[in-house]
Amino acid sequence: MENLETPNNDQINQTNPFDAAPTVSLGKNALNYGLILGGISVVYSILLWVMGQTTNKSLGYISLLFSIGVMYYGTKSYRDKHMGGFMTYGKAFSSNFLIGLYSAIIGTIFTFILFKYLDPNLLVTIKETAIDAAMQKNPNLTSEQLESSLSFFMSPVFITISALLGSAFFAAILALLVSIFHKKELPLM
Secondary structure, X not given: OOOOOOOOHHHHHHHOOOOOOOOOOHHHXXXXXXXXXXXXXXXXXXXHHHOOOOOOHHHHOHHHHHHHHHHHHHHHHHHHHHOOOOEOHHHHHHHHHHHHHHHHHHXXXXXXXXXXXXXXXXXXXXXXXXXXXXXXHOOXXXXXXXXXXXXXXXXXXXXXXXXXXXXXXXXXXXXXXXXXXXXXXXXXX
16 A cells, blocks of 8 residues: 655645745835836837937837836736735735836936936927927917916926826826736635
């Protein structure tokens, strides 16, 4: 007769994904993928800047694809490697939002450096584009009126703060959508 070995409780708990605590925290995982996404965003922004396409909206939408891809992969990786393949919608949202938020902080710092030190003339170009667009919508306004009203809003500090707030809001919206694909509840026993 064959001697069968049975595992003890410690061995069972080490391999049971329902009992095991994640080896990496959700915040650490989100920070890692946020740094990756932030790095990709900065490199892509530099590429657009070098090509003179910083204000090209169509090319700007490509960064949306990067965000969705890294959020999806980073949270899916955490769910599958550290959560036993299961994750609530709330945890998925937290992971995706943090990835987006960390990336937004990195991107905002780069934007400030770009506008303040690397290419202050870029801010002038953006300002002129905004004035032209506003004058087309309302031809009764003069360029002097628009210039004086936009001077505060086109400062590097204001743009940096508004970029951070806008990026955080955008990260929340993306996280709400991307998290739908990560939710995988534990089966009822």
